[in-house]
Amino acid sequence: MDDLAGFLRTRRSQVDPAAVGIPTDSRRRVEGLRREEVAHLSGVSVDYYVRLEQGRATQPSEQVLDALARVLGLDATARGHLDRLARQRHHRATAPGGRVRPELLRVLDLVVDAPALITNHQLDVLAGNRLAGLLFGQRIPGLNTARHIFLEEAERGLYADWEKCTLDVVGHLRLAAGKHPGDPRLASLIGELSMGSDRFRRLWARADVRARTHGRKAYRHPLVGLLELHQENFALPDESGMELLILSAAPGSRAEDGLRLLAGLGVDSGDEPSTANAQVRQ
Incomplete structure (x- = not known):
């Protein structure tokens, strides 16, 4: 890789x-x-x-x-x-596991006013709370944000800052490739993205690396419009390669109203995804 x-x-x-x-x-x-x-x-x-x-x-x-x-x-x-x-030649890293502890799923359920996700180094969403499912418009199992951005959202779609998101994703995957050189699933994902996206292929060739920590994330949701959120990444100390991501809205902002409206729309439609069944098996 x-x-x-x-x-x-x-x-x-x-x-x-x-x-x-x-x-x-x-x-x-x-x-x-x-x-x-x-x-x-x-x-x-x-x-x-x-x-x-x-x-x-x-x-x-x-x-x-x-x-x-x-x-x-x-x-x-x-x-x-x-x-x-x-x-690398002297320390061949192994790929970390992908199971999320039940205690972490309970933590996700406690976050009710902001989308919250647990991801791994391959950018698989391993678990997410109810608002996360509503934001992405799908059940969390099977969602990989790299595929979503490059292969499923080629016309930008949900991501208001699509070009910046692509830079972040490629930089993260390049960093992950250095940390987990022996991970076949990561290598397969990079190959899939290279085959399916010209932009990914061009960005990957630049060899840029980026660490995701925090910053602005903007989404164009088809039901509630523009959501300008702030993302905080928390590395999970006991789960190698996993991170907790929380997308919060500033108090009194249009985005806060949008998330509140999104949560209400989910209740009206009877859509009540939970973290209990929102976990990917690795």
């Missing part, structure tokens, strides 16, 4: 030479930095850097990784990803 050599090649091609003090002219035909330029700027031999890009070098030191991260302009998230790729 991802390896150190491929990551270095891709990120090297994205560095503007002028940004690192290398003059350019119209005769330059290389996209980004040359290998010898990366080696010089990071303080390693050209031969060693070439072997890194060919996957033949021994495990690089922290000092080398720090220097490469500086030259390639990696942020903290991408620097951590670089470190995991460098250690």
Whole structure:
């Protein structure tokens, strides 16, 4: 899914030479930095850097990784990803399990005024509360937000910030690929998205990584209109790779009224999904 050599090649091609003090002219035909330029700027031999890009070098030191991260302009998230790729050969991670504890399902049921989900690193929604089902317009079992965004919502649909959502999803999956290199289900999902979406394929080739923590999420719901919500991600300490996501509305906002209306529409239609049967078996 991802390896150190491929990551270095891709990120090297994205560095503007002028940004690192290398003059350019119209005769330059290389996209980004040359290998010898990366080696010089990071303080390693050209031969060693070439072997890194060919996957033949021994495990690089922290000092080398720090220097490469500086030259390639990696942020903290991408620097951590670089470190995991460098250690993959020695630490082959296994895919975490996908069962949600009953106690966590009860926690979801306590969240009644905001959509709440539990997802795994593959972006499968493992469980969700009643409002989450109403927001996405379907029962939670079987929902994968990456497929939903790239393959089922190609015309943007539900996602008001569709382009930003695609960047977040690809960045998350790239990060997950570094954390779980031996996960066949993740590899299969990435292959499926690459085959089914030109945009996914283009974004994946950029090798960007992103950590989801919090931020604005906007949805265009067909019944209640625009919902501008705030998403908070909480990593579950006892469930490797799982996160609790809560989508809240600001007090007194139009979105708060929209969620209240959405909840009422669900009651009127007799749709009462619960977390008790909203869990995916892995």
